[in-house]
Amino acid sequence: MKTLSLAKLKKGQKAVIKSFTNKTLSSKLIEMGCLPGETFVITKIAPLGSPIAIFIAGYELSLRKDEADSVLIELIL
Amino acid sequence: MLDKKNNHLKIALLGNPNSGKSSLFNSLTGLKQKTGNYAGVTVDRLEGETTFFINNESHPIKVIDLPGAYSLFPKSSDEEIACKTLLDKKEEIDVVVIVLDATSLKRNLLLATQIIDLKIKTVLVLNMIDEANSQGIIIDILGLQNTLGIDVVCLNSRKQEGFDNLKKAILNARISSSVFYNISTFNTEFISYKEFISSHIYSKKTESDIENSDKLYRFNIINYLIAKFVKTPAQLSLKAITSKIDAVTTHRVYGYLILIFILFLVFQFIFFISETPMNWIESVFLGLGDIISTQLPKGALNDLVVHGIIAGISGVVMFVPQIAFLFLFIGLLEDTGYMARASFIMDRVMRPFGLNGKSVIPLISGTACAVPSIMATRSISNIKERLITIFILPLISCSARLPVYTLLIAVMYPKSTFLGFFNSQGLVLLFLYLLGFVATLLTAFVLKRIVKTSESSFFIMELPVYRWPQGKNIGILVYSKVIIFIKEAGKIILAISIILWFLSSHGINKEYQELEIKQQKLSSSYPTLAIKKEIKQIETQKLEQSFIGHLGHFIEPVIRPLGFDWKIGISLITSFAAREVFVGTMATIYQSEDSEKSEGIKQKLLNEKDETGKPKYNSAVCWSLLLFYAFAMQCMSTMAVVKRETKSWKWVFAQLLFMSVLAYVSAFGAYQILS
Numbered sequence: 001m002k003t004l005s006l007a008k009l010k011k012g013q014k015a016v017i018k019s020f021t022n023k024t025l026s027s028k029l030i031e032m033g034c035l036p037g038e039t040f041v042i043t044k045i046a047p048l049g050s051p052i053a054i055f056i057a058g059y060e061l062s063l064r065k066d067e068a069d070s071v072l073i074e075l076i077l
Numbered sequence: 078m079l080d081k082k083n084n085h086l087k088i089a090l091l092g093n094p095n096s097g098k099s100s101l102f103n104s105l106t107g108l109k110q111k112t113g114n115y116a117g118v119t120v121d122r123l124e125g126e127t128t129f130f131i132n133n134e135s136h137p138i139k140v141i142d143l144p145g146a147y148s149l150f151p152k153s154s155d156e157e158i159a160c161k162t163l164l165d166k167k168e169e170i171d172v173v174v175i176v177l178d179a180t181s182l183k184r185n186l187l188l189a190t191q192i193i194d195l196k197i198k199t200v201l202v203l204n205m206i207d208e209a210n211s212q213g214i215i216i217d218i219l220g221l222q223n224t225l226g227i228d229v230v231c232l233n234s235r236k237q238e239g240f241d242n243l244k245k246a247i248l249n250a251r252i253s254s255s256v257f258y259n260i261s262t263f264n265t266e267f268i269s270y271k272e273f274i275s276s277h278i279y280s281k282k283t284e285s286d287i288e289n290s291d292k293l294y295r296f297n298i299i300n301y302l303i304a305k306f307v308k309t310p311a312q313l314s315l316k317a318i319t320s321k322i323d324a325v326t327t328h329r330v331y332g333y334l335i336l337i338f339i340l341f342l343v344f345q346f347i348f349f350i351s352e353t354p355m356n357w358i359e360s361v362f363l364g365l366g367d368i369i370s371t372q373l374p375k376g377a378l379n380d381l382v383v384h385g386i387i388a389g390i391s392g393v394v395m396f397v398p399q400i401a402f403l404f405l406f407i408g409l410l411e412d413t414g415y416m417a418r419a420s421f422i423m424d425r426v427m428r429p430f431g432l433n434g435k436s437v438i439p440l441i442s443g444t445a446c447a448v449p450s451i452m453a454t455r456s457i458s459n460i461k462e463r464l465i466t467i468f469i470l471p472l473i474s475c476s477a478r479l480p481v482y483t484l485l486i487a488v489m490y491p492k493s494t495f496l497g498f499f500n501s502q503g504l505v506l507l508f509l510y511l512l513g514f515v516a517t518l519l520t521a522f523v524l525k526r527i528v529k530t531s532e533s534s535f536f537i538m539e540l541p542v543y544r545w546p547q548g549k550n551i552g553i554l555v556y557s558k559v560i561i562f563i564k565e566a567g568k569i570i571l572a573i574s575i576i577l578w579f580l581s582s583h584g585i586n587k588e589y590q591e592l593e594i595k596q597q598k599l600s601s602s603y604p605t606l607a608i609k610k611e612i613k614q615i616e617t618q619k620l621e622q623s624f625i626g627h628l629g630h631f632i633e634p635v636i637r638p639l640g641f642d643w644k645i646g647i648s649l650i651t652s653f654a655a656r657e658v659f660v661g662t663m664a665t666i667y668q669s670e671d672s673e674k675s676e677g678i679k680q681k682l683l684n685e686k687d688e689t690g691k692p693k694y695n696s697a698v699c700w701s702l703l704l705f706y707a708f709a710m711q712c713m714s715t716m717a718v719v720k721r722e723t724k725s726w727k728w729v730f731a732q733l734l735f736m737s738v739l740a741y742v743s744a745f746g747a748y749q750i751l752s
Binding site: 023024025026028029030032033043044046047048049050051057060061063067 | 147148152178180181182183184187214285286288289292293296309314315319320323327328332333417421422424425426533535536537538539540542
């Protein structure tokens with residue numbers, strides 16, 4: 001499977017978190033429940049393209065597009 | 078048997094943001110809470126008191142509501158304060174109550190396991206348990222309790238269920254014998270987790286690798302705990318109702334329409350509807366002043382009480398309706414969960430200016446008044462975005478500028494000339510409002526590059542599910558904001574207004590004393606029209622001979638390049654209390670018959686001639702004054718509230734200096750070009 005950045009996903013797509021490209025952001029994301037191996041769905045993309053929202057670990061999390069860019073994921077088809 | 082000891086048990090509430098921690102705090106303490114300060118930071122400290130009655134015994138309890146946190150590795154100043162307070166020995170916290178949102182247990186358990194490892198007496202609260210159950214999440218409480226080694230209490234703080242169990246658990250709280258992350262096996266430098274966390278918080282040297290390995294290790298255990306003790310439906314998804322509402326509130330068209338409608342409502346309430354209660358307050362205090370002035374013997378004390386103190390207090394209380402309405406809205410928007418959506422759709426718009434999506438509401442209410450709006454910036458959790466919002470807010474054209482603008486525009490364009498559909502008075506007013514907005518955004522844009530804070534700007538935040546707002550939470554919010562304003566900003570406003578009153582109604586020289594005697598004589602004689610007129614003249618002369626009158630002369634050389642004389646100088650000083658005072662002072666100086674309406678003073682200004690016999694208030698002077706009032710601080714209440722919200726005079730003076738320079742330069746430019 002190809003890994004790509006979370007920022008590339010469209011609304012409704014489901015994926016698994018693989019790894020992070022930014023250490024500072026990763027420590028924030030991990031404590032918010034974005035763990036490698038965790039499955040999530042894109043629930044919203046704000047009208048201007050950023051931020052986006054994902055449903056993960058039982059709740060909805062929003063993050064900016066450039067923050068999402070630091071998360072590498074694998075699509076679930 | 079009553080507990081006679083005055084020994085309070087001190088408990089600290091800690092939990093993720095949106096875990097319902099504040100609801101629990103409000104339920105426990107009610108109005109027996111106060112907002113204080115943490116030393117050196119802008120975060121408010123919430124403390125309260127309560128008494129537990131268990132088995133006919135009463136236990137006095139002190140409760141401290143710590144700011145929301147996701148982990149013990151702080152990422153924001155809120156989290157840092159929560160951690161530091163928790164670890165501070167001087168705080169003498171007996172029991173930590175960790176509040177967890179039962180619907181997203183996994184994320185919430187991270188902080189819980191960290192607290193347990195600190196080896197403090199702890200109780201774990203599973204809040205919103207009914208919501209979790211209705212989603213099909215079933216938790217084995219006993220199993221969890223045995224593994225965690227502390228009491229686990231289910232609570233529905235919105236419905237007041239589970240409180241007796243919580244109280245018992247708090248009184249019997251214990252230190253868990255479980256250890257989740259044994260620091261000494263990973264890092265031999267530290268013998269306890271407490272020591273490790275302290276060193277991280279105070280020296281900030283931990284690398285994110287060490288931090289992440291702590292969290293990932295814990296999540297491994299948490300995953301195991303959840304698999305063992307929590308039954309979760311195979312397909313968890315966002316609550317249908319939240320999903321449906323969001324389809325509208327975050328929609329590219331309807332989302333913004335709804336936000337505009339809400340902003341419009343806020344504006345209506347702060348700008349127009351507040352006016353009625355504000356008039357009531359004014360007449361109540363005027364009436365009170367009348368009563369006291371007849372009761373007290375005439376003299377200095379009478380004047381001080383009536384015109385200094387009562388008028389000053391009236392000026393403070395006058396802000397209460399606006400503050401109450403604004404926080405009623407903010408409380409509703411926060412408590413329902415809408416605020417996070419407003420932030421979500423506005424982030425991309427506000428970010429280039431270094432502002433937060435949540436800055437929108439203070440910016441709009443700022444067109445009515447900067448004072449409540451600056452208080453409302455508290456919902457912006459990022460410290461840099463909050464400081465920038467506070468800094469730029471007074472540049473927005475507020476309602477106090479309107480009387481000044483109206484008068485000066487009317488002097489410039491006495492007969493409204495029509496250019497097609499437009500009237501030139503309206504165009505100037507529109508221009509001034511736009512100028513305020515442009516200056517606001519440009520300043521934010523520049524500040525974004527200048528202001529440096531250690532906190533990074535994340536937008537990684539929870540979008541809470543929609544919930545019904547709770548009257549109690551909103552009521553307490555409105556009440557506490559009003560109290561904070563009156564107590565903390567109020568005393569500064571009162572002090573300055575008494576000083577300004579003293580300076581404008583006292584003088585030391587012989588002329589002033591003579592005028593005073595003359596006035597007393599006149600006021601005891603029968604008030605014919607001629608005498609009334611003479612009293613008015615004396616009032617004008619008194620103002621000229623008062624301390625402020627002399628100050629007006631004193632600053633004249635400085636303001637002369639702006640086209641201002643000492644008369645305007647006097648008005649500039651008195652209107653430091655509030656911009657609209659300018660109109661009243663000008664009316665006194667020019668002996669306008671009708672000081673209440675700007676019509677009389679407008680004629681006086683139009684007739685005023687300079688040394689060469691030309692109209693004095695030409696467009697150069699008017700534009701200079703307009704720009705000066707558009708940009709100058711000229712509002713002691715704003716300064717008082719900025720002091721209260723930033724907890725330092727540094728920002729107040731930076732703001733005063735910046736706005737004064739901007740006002741002076743613009744007024745100077747306008748006058749020099751136009752004259």
